[in-house]
Amino acid sequence: MDAETARVLAALAHPARLRIVRQLACLEQSCCKDIVAQLDLAQSTVSQHLKILVKAGLVRYQPSGQNSHYSINPDAFVTFAAFVSDMAILCCPQDRTGRDQASPHPAVHKD
Numbered sequence: 654m655d656a657e658t659a660r661v662l663a664a665l666a667h668p669a670r671l672r673i674v675r676q677l678a679c680l681e682q683s684c685c686k687d688i689v690a691q692l693d694l695a696q697s698t699v700s701q702h703l704k705i706l707v708k709a710g711l712v713r714y715q716p717s718g719q720n721s722h723y724s725i726n727p728d729a730f731v732t733f734a735a736f737v738s739d740m741a742i743l744c745c746p747q748d749r750t751g752r753d754q755a756s757p758h759p760a761v762h763k764d
Contacts, residue, residue, distance in 0.1 A: 657710075658733075658736055660708070660709045660710075661709050661710070661711060661729070661733055663705075663709070664705050664706050664708070664709035664711055665709075665711070667702065667705075669692065669694060669698070669699075669702050670702045670705065670706055672691075672692060673688060673692070673699070673702055673703065673706065673712075674706065674711065674712070674725070676688060676691055676692075677712060677723060677724060677725045678725050680724070681724060682715070682722045682723060682724040683722065683723055683724070684720040684721060684722055684723070685699060685700055685703065685720070685721055685723070686720070688703070688723070703723055706723075707723075709729075710726055710729045711725070711726055711729045711730065711733075712724065712725060712726060713725070713726050
């Protein structure tokens with residue numbers, strides 16, 4: 654479990670991959686050339702980033718003739734969100750943060 658989570662965290666730890674994920678999240682699916690068109694990166698670089706995201710299970714890959722289609726794997730993001738939530742509860746209990754665990758945002762304090 655920890656190895657899988659580390660792979661997902663590593664995959665998300667690059668700004669270009671975060672941009673790719675955001676782009677794919679807005680679409681049902683996309684081919685590599687359409688992703689490249691939205692980024693200031695070479696096609697080979699985008700392909701490498703996509704390969705990492707696919708290997709981490711965050712993105713689905715489907716070959717289709719001349720084009721390969723990529724899409725978000727929502728199940729992977731649900732699992733990742735649960736992991737982050739569990740870690741936040743474990744690492745940031747109410748008595749340390751001064752906020753209610755049910756509230757995702759810290760209280761605003763004005764001086």
